[in-house]
Amino acid sequence: MNADFLPEELLIATVADMLAGLRHVAVGAQSPIPGTAALLARARWGGALRVSMLGSETNSPFTDGGRELFDCASQGRIDAFFLGGGQIDGQANINLVGIGDYPDTKVRFPGSFGSAYLYFLVPRVILFREEHTARVLVPKVDFISAPGVSEESTYRKGGPHALVTGRCVFDFDDTAKRFCLQSVHPGHTVDEIREHTGFDYDTPDHVPETPAPDADTLALLRGDVADAVAERYPGFAAKIFGAANAA
């Protein structure tokens, strides 16, 4: 672990890199790291990126009620979105419903939200789940809230782009329809990833370390971006940037 930045800051900078060149990214409720990444990306590109944070009163551009995000996505006006999952499998299927034989789930999650829709309509869906364990990253999800891949005839304009966890970044290969290990976060190893991942994936001969955020990025993040984040996620902003700025 590099002492110059927090693990969350690495994740934020890593996700922000994935938003390069986009016009509009939307972020769901309760997504502090993706939300901060989107704000960082916007700050880095001089405001050219539009960021719509659901539930935020200053960053939501919507005026047509709960349906507008979904309509907007289907119109092709949202380039990137974030999804998580109580379980995620090797075909990028996500389960937001529960563990066990539905409807008699042993463990119940909150529910599918808009995943069964947005996964089809937003070109770049970034799967984000900090917990990287074999409990979460499973061979096959117990319930497919939203499928990672579809048949050729299915109307599908989007899907999984990458999976970012607390240990690594997986790329999703649309052709092979499986994940490929792209980089391992500082302090973690390829073997450790293998041990804690329940699904099968590809590993290149050389797996680089996830690039550390540079000084300019960290300065931006801990300055203007931290202030913007504090509006939506005061607890998160205090915890991360309070600590980082004190360090």
Place this chain on the structure above:
Amino acid sequence: MNADFLPEELLIATVADMLAGLRHVAVGAQSPIPGTAALLARARWGGALRVSMLGSETNSPFTDGGRELFDCASQGRIDAFFLGGGQIDGQANINLVGIGDYPDTKVRFPGSFGSAYLYFLVPRVILFREEHTARVLVPKVDFISAPGVSEESTYRKGGPHALVTGRCVFDFDDTAKRFCLQSVHPGHTVDEIREHTGFDYDTPDHVPETPAPDADTLALLRGDVADAVAERYPGFAAKIFGAANAA
């Protein structure tokens, strides 16, 4: 012609009678007589009738754009509406498109507006056309903008209730699927109606005269109602009530 009221006042009072006991009547644009009738009905029943006048800034209750009237009708929240027609035939079909072989119409009307929809969804549709001639009231319309009757299997919650013209009132008989002469306006005759009506209809043995508005109705009409009408139809209000009040 009774000198105590204008022909328009008779029509207004006659139409207002047809709105007795309803909860909500909507009136389209450019409908001064039906609009005034609705306001008279509302005044008479102490405000229990809701009147939605399209294009009126004080009597329109809609806040969801042009579609709301139609959605509202389909929800069953509108009890009565008015339709006209460049041609109207004996099955209560209406033509708002043109005369001749569509699309090569010899005479072009403005278009069907919402008739093809509202005629199916508003329980009590009152056809209103002042001009009562064989040119307008034809055996068969050249173009059916909206059909008067439908097959049993068709989803239809509404349809023609009556046809009010400058000469008489026809009732529409849902079972026989044809008009029946209900009353003849003062100064007009049953034979005259026959002469100027292009379609076939039923005539009872005794056809009453359309009842004249009573003094209370006229007072209400020329007082509070005239003031309310002036907001939406200043020219009409000045012409009718200016004249009536001066008489």
Place this chain on the structure above:
Amino acid sequence: MSDILTTVEDLAARIPDGAKLALAPDYSGCSMATIRALIARGVRGLHVVGVPSVGFQGDMLIGAGCVATLETAAVTLEEYGPAPRFTAAIKAGTLHMIDGTCPAIHSGLQAAEKGIPFMPVRGIVGSDLLKHRDDWTTGTDPFGEEDGPIVMVKAIRPDVTLIHAPLADRHGNVWIGVRREMMLMAHASRETLVTADEIYDGDLLADEKLASGTIPGLYVSAVAEARNGAWPVGLFGRYGGDEAHLRDYLERARTEEGFASYLDEFVHAPHAHKAAE
């Protein structure tokens, strides 16, 4: 039309056992005052529709045994974590779940708003949600421009929408600003019952700025003034949630006994549901 104004207890009395009841998420307008009154009156067998998700309102009604069926895209208390009485009911098998996804709920309500029997919805194909819904099916584009299947959802027509808003007037007009999921709910439902923090002295439709965020009284059956009526949940643009109270709720609601003690204190005690005023 001033007889549209009534009490919270009357609103609760107007929601019959077994009603299909549409509720908004915690970030929108939650009539917690009426939820407490509903629990107090012992409503049973509700079919709750979360538009598109449901939070504390759902958890409390479920915990109090008021809900037979829950149709929603999620049960979420947002930053407060899992919903304890919902989770317990699922484990006990006492709740009939109809799991959906946000846009399908919006589209089902829009179908009801338009009085049409169904509406096509993008996505969903291949989701296990589809396997468990007899009110969803797949069809094809009748114009033949697409080969693949398209999901069609049946109209959702709630009996009652229950919401809380910042302002309502004596004509039954209700100001909801940009939180237009509540407008859709009102259009789609047979009846709409409303509590408002404040009764606006005038006609909301007569002010051109307010009118654009107003549900017309045409759709509203009854309004009750309930100052701070969303408490302990927040109200958009007005006040946040009562964090200490909600954390206390969560702590107690971990057990059935604790939840019962919460209801005793905040619902069943005389005038308990007015505690926030």
Place this chain on the structure above:
Amino acid sequence: MSDILTTVEDLAARIPDGAKLALAPDYSGCSMATIRALIARGVRGLHVVGVPSVGFQGDMLIGAGCVATLETAAVTLEEYGPAPRFTAAIKAGTLHMIDGTCPAIHSGLQAAEKGIPFMPVRGIVGSDLLKHRDDWTTGTDPFGEEDGPIVMVKAIRPDVTLIHAPLADRHGNVWIGVRREMMLMAHASRETLVTADEIYDGDLLADEKLASGTIPGLYVSAVAEARNGAWPVGLFGRYGGDEAHLRDYLERARTEEGFASYLDEFVHAPHAHKAAE
């Protein structure tokens, strides 16, 4: 994002020949300033969609030979009577008409708004309109609760929506109040071009009262300030139509020569289209 502000001439330049162009009725928001600039630049082959009808904008564009196809529920000048250049074009057979009905146009746009290929619509069955539309068809309720046919209309996705509004800001947000057909048009169209009577100095979305009547800048490509830009038509809540001017138009537009003289005076003369300022 202040580069969203441009000129009326630039708006006209952004509407290509052959574009499918959505326009609002006279009682809503008509960018007559841009219509004049469009005629001045000699646009050709437009497919105009009236949402759901069209008035003076349509008559002028048709008279100037700009329109190949007109898709609308009606052409209406309201109290001013029949639309002269529209009537003449129909008689001359120079206009391809796609006759519709208001709710079908709204539903076609709502289908585009939702990115779905079609939407069911009530009524219409038995109307001759249906015989002439290859983008309407009939189907049945997939849930089998109804026996009869239901009409399904294909999505209408305009290339460009052109509107006039009372206020717009430098972020591209546009205040349209309760005239939400313009919101639907913006959502359904690839691009939305706007003139506004006034540039609002601030963020329309930051004011909770204004936000609820605002089209977000997300949907808006460009905005031009055009004081009195709906003239000679009126603008809801702001000003009425210029009756004397409109009657003069109608008188002249009875003949091709008269209409040409109108264009010479109010469109082609230098700075003519700014005459109202």
